[in-house]
Amino acid sequence: MTNPDADQIGLVARLGDALGSAVAPVNLDRELASAVRGVREVFGAAACSFAQVEPDGGTLRFVAADGAGAAEIVGVVLPVSRGIAGWVAMSGEPIQVADVATDQRFARDVAESTRYVPQTILAAPVEDGDGDIAGVVEVLDPADAGQRDSGHDLAVLGLVASQLGSIIRLSALYDAVGVGVIRSLVDPDASGAFDEALASVTDPDAGLALRGVAGAFRELAAAGPAAAGLAERVLSEVATYAARTARPTPPRR
Numbered sequence: 001m002t003n004p005d006a007d008q009i010g011l012v013a014r015l016g017d018a019l020g021s022a023v024a025p026v027n028l029d030r031e032l033a034s035a036v037r038g039v040r041e042v043f044g045a046a047a048c049s050f051a052q053v054e055p056d057g058g059t060l061r062f063v064a065a066d067g068a069g070a071a072e073i074v075g076v077v078l079p080v081s082r083g084i085a086g087w088v089a090m091s092g093e094p095i096q097v098a099d100v101a102t103d104q105r106f107a108r109d110v111a112e113s114t115r116y117v118p119q120t121i122l123a124a125p126v127e128d129g130d131g132d133i134a135g136v137v138e139v140l141d142p143a144d145a146g147q148r149d150s151g152h153d154l155a156v157l158g159l160v161a162s163q164l165g166s167i168i169r170l171s172a173l174y175d176a177v178g179v180g181v182i183r184s185l186v187d188p189d190a191s192g193a194f195d196e197a198l199a200s201v202t203d204p205d206a207g208l209a210l211r212g213v214a215g216a217f218r219e220l221a222a223a224g225p226a227a228a229g230l231a232e233r234v235l236s237e238v239a240t241y242a243a244r245t246a247r248p249t250p251p252r253r
Contacts, residue, residue: 031167032064036137039160040066043153044143046118049073050126050164051085052135060085060136068140069114076110083107084121085136092133094124094154094161116140122153124161129169137161 032050040048047067051060060080062073080086084097087105098120100106111117118140128134137160142153 028167029063032164033066035160035164035167036064037066039137039139039157042156042160043122043139045139046141047116048137048139050135050137051078051089052168053080053089053133060089063135069111069116072114073110076113078107078110083110084123085138088123088125088136089133092125094158095122096154097121097123122157124154124157126161126164126168128165134165134168137164 036048036050039045045067047065047069049062049065049070051062053059054061054077058080060078060083062076065071065073078086080089084095084100084103084105084107086107088095097103097106100108100111100118100121106121108117120141122139122142124137125133126135126137137157139157
């Protein structure tokens with residue numbers, strides 16, 4: 001494959017724009033914030049939050065929250081060895097704690113720093129595409145918690161967690177596709193097949209075609225679990241193909 005020319009660089013920009021609107025949320029944090037707001041409303045809860053496992057695997061960062069203490073908890077980082085969220089992240093199991101005051105896992109100092117100390121917490125793990133724990137969703141003081149079957153509440157929260165996982169997986173797939181596209185362009189030793197495919201769409205109307213593809217994927221991703229799953233499978237295939245056509249560039253001596 002030859003070094004990219006101006007037309008190919010322009011195409012990469014258009015691909016980035018199109019795939020960005022098709023796959024990746026406009027802003028992942030904003031999408032997660034919208035999701036936890038919906039969860040809080042479903043449970044009639046005082047608050048809901050999502051803590052993401054950091055790349056080091058040893059810490060949790062609260063990246064989205066809604067309700068009481070939301071502004072204070074976002075950005076807080078905790079080791080996975082602390083708190084109920086940390087326990088869920090390490091165990092991979094959902095949990096309901098009816099009275100946090102009697103549970104040694106509860107990080108009271110963190111709750112107090114948000115100026116809201118809950119009585120009841122529901123928490124469930126969120127998995128990434130490989131089945132690893134990507135984060136934890138917590139619901140604080142759901143309405144009528146003591147009057148409902150805790151198993152039902154945890155089952156509902158488990159379904160919610162799977163949807164949060166879909167948001168994260170779609171964003172990760174976008175990153176994989178983008179990396180594959182760029183590496184295929186800049187790797188001079190890669191197969192020419194991808195170069196030829198790019199050349200076939202470097203025309204003035206390519207942007208319109210890409211926007212059409214973007215719109216289709218965007219609609220799929222927003223049309224419910226089955227459709228979002230289809231979008232994931234298609235994008236996984238694209239990412240796999242792009243990775244096959246892009247070998248790492250040997251280090252310069």
